[in-house]
Amino acid sequence: MKQKIDLGEIRKVYMVGIKGSGMIAFVEIFNALGKEVFGSDVAEEFFTDATLKRLGIEYTEGFSRKNIAKHQDVDLVVHSTAYNQDNNVELEYADKNYLPILSYPEMIAAFSEEKTTIAICGTHGKTTTTAMTTLALKECGADPTAIVGSKVKQLNSNIAIGESEFLVLEADEYQNKLASYSPEGVVLLNVEFDHPDYFKSIKEYKEVFVAFVKKIPKEGFLIVCADDLNAISVAKHAKCKVVAYGTFQKEGQIQRVAKEFDDGGVKEFEFFLIPEDLKMKVPGIHNRLNATAVLAVCAQLGLDEKTAKKAVNDYEGVSRRFEEVGKRNGALVIDDYAHHPTEIVATLAAAKERYPKKNLICVFHPHTFSRTKALLDEFAKSFEDADEVIVLDIYGSARESQGGVSSKELVSKAKKYHQNINHIATINEVYDKLESKIGKGDIVLTVGAGDIDKLAKKLVNDI
The missing domain is CATH 3.40.50.720 (NAD(P)-binding Rossmann-like Domain)
Incomplete structure (x- = not known):
């Protein structure tokens, strides 16, 4: 009831x-x-x-x-x-x-009734951006309450309880939780088809975000990544001010985005570029984009730019997001929650950016049969930056019946793009293969949304 x-x-x-x-x-x-x-x-x-x-x-x-x-x-x-x-x-x-x-989601809706809510949404990067936003607002004296999808290192928690009116919320689109929320400000990071067990098409998936941004009040704001065409096509439905951030590296990109907004009837919009002086502790262009979204939020709230920039530069990360777990035989073991092809590409690129001379071993644990089947071709092409790839058996969700695709099928497709990729069924078997093989010239990157982090911890702790 x-x-x-x-x-x-x-x-x-x-x-x-x-x-x-x-x-x-x-x-x-x-x-x-x-x-x-x-x-x-x-x-x-x-x-x-x-x-x-x-x-x-x-x-x-x-x-x-x-x-x-x-x-x-x-x-x-x-x-x-x-x-x-x-x-x-x-x-x-x-x-x-x-x-x-x-x-x-109903609990969040009830909790946020007395708050000014800033919701961070999109297919990728929600947890990191929510954590960064929380820390930036705290650094600027805004003292927010926050709900983050993983433990924030600098908070030693995945929440913050503040005294101000602000609530920073990681807003998940799965099962259309977004329908329960009524934020005053929204960050839309990206829109790329996911959760095929719930959404039947990219059109159906996008409609959830369209309905969400339409709810933002006219006096509110929407921060959107201009590098993502789907996100821009969603943002043009907003009735509030829209701030488009991004790299803007493509010729004529600003003009094209402006036309999209004009055609969509957006009354007020502006552009926000990645600051050149960002010197972040966490690697990757995706994290610099996330940080730019945070700075855009702070600008809309009238917070000090220099203080906000210091906060994103000092950001140390959250659990299971490019988390350096420890070492085994001198090899650094990193764990990441990436479970979508785009996330894998970004995570591997970040690893190569930070450790360009290391041998990068990616251990991927596919998450859900439905996602693996729907995005099989994209997964097959996502490992380019890895020197060696190991794919475990698929981690099935309790919400779906098994079957329809296998890790062996993924490996077979991926061999067209990456010669050094192999299937090993279980975490224990991968551990047996790697425990004595890896050394100080290696990076082991465990990747997936299931329990692949157990391998990372086992490699580091079972010595």
């Missing part, structure tokens, strides 16, 4: 899917606000387990009516979008017993 929730009256919260990267943010928020937090999730270990342990949060492994029945005095049940009343016995029980229930 969906109800309007008075968050000030909430004392006890039960969370179904408590280990989710979004859900863990509210675990931290509720805990910091003095609420009692309980919950449940699968037994599999995730990076969020460490947060639950640090906070001393009790949760049950597995789902059962008994779990929630013993918490009849809860004021609110919050659930991951992976679960609902039809596929989860705890939510079915809560609904039948008239307990207040909110999904994760």
Whole structure:
């Protein structure tokens, strides 16, 4: 039963899917606000387990009516979008017993009602840009609250709880969570087809972003990457001020973007170029573009440019985003969440930029059968900057049935573009191959949205 929730009256919260990267943010928020937090999730270990342990949060492994029945005095049940009343016995029980229930995006909507929300959205780069925006606003004295999709190194958390009206939100498009949010400012990083298990076409995928930017109030703003044609075609539907940032390296690009906005009826727009004096700790042109988006946000909020620039230059990263895990036999092991062909290309390019003389070994764990099948040709072409590539068996989602494509098929296609690419089925088998082979001339880059980070940690820790 969906109800309007008075968050000030909430004392006890039960969370179904408590280990989710979004859900863990509210675990931290509720805990910091003095609420009692309980919950449940699968037994599999995730990076969020460490947060639950640090906070001393009790949760049950597995789902059962008994779990929630013993918490009849809860004021609110919050659930991951992976679960609902039809596929989860705890939510079915809560609904039948008239307990207040909110999904994760509904929880964000309720939480943001009293806030001025800046939403970071797009196919790639959301977590990094949300983290950078949060740190820049903090450095500039704006003291935001923030919800980030992974742990920010400089915060040692994936949230910030501030005293100002600002909420910086990582806004995920999957399952159209964007429909729940009503931000005053939006950053649109890029739009490229993803989540084929939910969206049937790029047209359907883009429509979610179009509907989102249309909701921005006239007095709000939209920051959009001009280097992304799909993003520009979405942005022209905005009724607010639009700021287009980018490299603007192509001749006539500014004029073409301006015409798109004129044709779309955008009343006010301006351009924002990558500053030449960015000297960031994190590598890659994609990160310099992300930083430029952050600087554009700060400019719209009237914050000090020099202070904001210092914040993005000092940005140290987030968990699982080009994260240097440690060394094995002198080889540096880096872990990254890249799970889309464009993200793989950007991550490998960043590795080559930072370590041009090293032998780059990419270990890729494809994430979901639906994505691998839909983007198979693009994945096959994405490893150019790697010297050696290992592809594991596909990491299947709980939301899909297996089949339709295999890692062997991906490797077969990729051999047309990269000779040194091979299939090795499991993390343990890859570990056995690499543990004694790698040395100080190598970089091992583990890539994927599943549990490939376990390989990175095993290589570093099992010595």
